[in-house]
Amino acid sequence: MVTKNVFVVAQKGVMVKNDVVLFVVYIVAGFVAVILSAVFMKIYNNEAKRSSLEIKQLVFAKSMRLPMRYYDIHHSGEIMSKFVYETDMANDIYGSRLRRVLAPIISVAVYVIVMMQLCWSLTLTLLLFNVLIVVLNGLLAKPMSQVGKAMADSNAKMTEKLTNILLGIEVKKLYDLKYINEDKYAKESNVYVSHQKKKMAIGALLEMFYNGFDLLCALLFLAVATAFIQNDWVSVGNVAAIYTMYGALSIRFLQLGKSYPELMNCLAYAERVFGFLQIDEERDILNSETTVRVFNCENAVDVVDISFSYDGKRKVFEKRSLLIEKNKTVAIVGKSGGGKSTLAKLMLGFYNIQEGDILLFGTSIKKLGLINARNLIAYIPQEPYLFGVSIKENIRYGNLKASDEEIIIAAKLANAHDFIMYQKEGYDTLIINGGKSLSGGERQRIAIARAIVKDAPIILMDEATSALDNESERRIHEALEQLKHNKTVIVIAHRQETINIADTVVEV
Numbered sequence: 228m229v230t231k232n233v234f235v236v237a238q239k240g241v242m243v244k245n246d247v248v249l250f251v252v253y254i255v256a257g258f259v260a261v262i263l264s265a266v267f268m269k270i271y272n273n274e275a276k277r278s279s280l281e282i283k284q285l286v287f288a289k290s291m292r293l294p295m296r297y298y299d300i301h302h303s304g305e306i307m308s309k310f311v312y313e314t315d316m317a318n319d320i321y322g323s324r325l326r327r328v329l330a331p332i333i334s335v336a337v338y339v340i341v342m343m344q345l346c347w348s349l350t351l352t353l354l355l356f357n358v359l360i361v362v363l364n365g366l367l368a369k370p371m372s373q374v375g376k377a378m379a380d381s382n383a384k385m386t387e388k389l390t391n392i393l394l395g396i397e398v399k400k401l402y403d404l405k406y407i408n409e410d411k412y413a414k415e416s417n418v419y420v421s422h423q424k425k426k427m428a429i430g431a432l433l434e435m436f437y438n439g440f441d442l443l444c445a446l447l448f449l450a451v452a453t454a455f456i457q458n459d460w461v462s463v464g465n466v467a468a469i470y471t472m473y474g475a476l477s478i479r480f481l482q483l484g485k486s487y488p489e490l491m492n493c494l495a496y497a498e499r500v501f502g503f504l505q506i507d508e509e510r511d512i513l514n515s516e517t518t519v520r521v522f523n524c525e526n527a528v529d530v531v532d533i534s535f536s537y538d539g540k541r542k543v544f545e546k547r548s549l550l551i552e553k554n555k556t557v558a559i560v561g562k563s564g565g566g567k568s569t570l571a572k573l574m575l576g577f578y579n580i581q582e583g584d585i586l587l588f589g590t591s592i593k594k595l596g597l598i599n600a601r602n603l604i605a606y607i608p609q610e611p612y613l614f615g616v617s618i619k620e621n622i623r624y625g626n627l628k629a630s631d632e633e634i635i636i637a638a639k640l641a642n643a644h645d646f647i648m649y650q651k652e653g654y655d656t657l658i659i660n661g662g663k664s665l666s667g668g669e670r671q672r673i674a675i676a677r678a679i680v681k682d683a684p685i686i687l688m689d690e691a692t693s694a695l696d697n698e699s700e701r702r703i704h705e706a707l708e709q710l711k712h713n714k715t716v717i718v719i720a721h722r723q724e725t726i727n728i729a730d731t732v733v734e735v
């Protein structure tokens with residue numbers, strides 16, 4: 228409108244009071260528009276940041292609540308990639324991509340309305356040229372979305388391979404697996420780079436097309452506009468105004484052209500993130516009315532005719548039953564791969580039993596709910612995991628309400644106190660890298676102390692299969708002897724010495 232009025236004033240050759248008022252109004256409107264745009268931008272960015280945080284929190288919460296089977300068949304690197312990279316890419320939709328697509332559409336709509344008022348026929352002719360850009364966007368959006376999906380896949384695989392290398396660094400160094408491990412990573416990163424090149428090629432194609440097309444549109448417009456002026460269908464002022472607006476409009480079209488395929492790329496990531504958020508979570512039937520009669524019941528664990536298979540094909544258990552009396556120490560023995568650890572995991576409700584039931588103190592774990600069932604059992608796995616916090620906090624994870632004194636008592640019972648005191652900062656020593664600087668026996672004794680502070684009626688220990696030195700073994704057995712009082716102790720036993728301390732031996 229300013230351009231149009233400039234031309235009108237120029238044609239009149241004189242500037243009257245009304246023209247000055249009009250220009251002042253335009254300038255004030257311009258200022259208001261700038262301020263409003265800054266305010267909206269701030270609100271939008273705040274909302275975008277909030278939603279970005281929310282999505283990250285949702286993905287994190289979901290990755291904590293998935294059934295054990297999910298972690299069995301999905302690499303931790305894949306989950307990491309989802310959390311770190313894919314959520315960022317998906318969040319980019321709100322962060323900038325959506326804005327970069329919506330803002331030009333709104334601007335174009337406003338410009339078009341004003342341009343139509345100035346000369347609808349010329350505006351329509353001009354817009355017809357731009358329809359081609361929209362068609363091209365549509366054509367390239369699909370390959371962009373496909374390449375986005377391929378990049379997400381490739382990124383997850385790269386993280387997976389890198390995690391594999393880092394987790395197996397000891398074996399890699401021992402066997403010089405450089406060519407196998409590193410080549411796998413290099414291969415995957417090449418795949419990623421090739422997808423990235425494809426993405427850049429599509430982007431470059433669009434850029435090239437738009438730049439050429441912009442020039443062509445300008446030339447066509449001038450030719451058509453000249454014809455319109457010659458036929459007196461439009462004034463020079465209106466043509467100048469439409470052309471000025473077209474300049475701003477075509478920039479937005481270009482922006483739209485670049486941002487739309489990018490938005491498709493981000494949507495591909497969002498699809499993966501939302502797909503992940505829809506995965507069924509670990510089933511938990513929390514029945515608060517179920518009170519477990521630990522004191523009245525004679526049997527701690529009653530496994531009734533269970534059948535179980537991890538993959539639905541090979542059965543680990545077929546109609547298997549066993550009974551564990553309360554306050555007894557039971558050694559579970561059997562051949563390797565016979566299902567001892569699986570039985571422990573079923574007691575803890577890590578997997579759903581296909582047939583039969585497991586009762587803890589007379590109540591089915593299905594009725595108890597996973598949280599209640601797990602509260603009844605203090606589990607010490609074969610290779611306990613220690614978190615990157617102090618030794619004291621690692622023990623406290625068994626019972627967050629445990630006092631420092633209770634932690635020290637538990638560590639003494641677990642025969643862990645002496646070696647803990649021997650550490651640089653005693654109980655405050657920080658555990659690094661899952662406790663790699665401690666021996667297997669020491670890690671297991673910290674886990675025993677953790678199980679002791681939990682004070683659950685059942686202690687379930689999966690004895691380490693790895694060889695422990697005699698001293699470590701003796702100390703763990705002493706700790707187990709301490710635990711026997713007033714507790715049901717179930718040990719998946721691999722050593723004769725462990726079997727010797729049991730009241731009953733059950734073969735699985």
Ligand SMILES: Nc1ncnc2c1ncn2[C@@H]1O[C@H](COP(=O)(O)OP(=O)(O)OP(=O)(O)O)[C@@H](O)[C@H]1O
Pocket residue numbers: 299537538543561562563564565566567568569570692
């Ligand atoms: N997460 C899993 N997914 C699929 N199959 C599994 C899984 N864990 C164990 N298995 C299979 O189930 C069977 C029982 O394994 P389990 O670990 O329970 O045996 P185990 O008796 O504890 O062996 P070990 O004494 O060697 O520790 C094995 O054939 C094993 O390969």
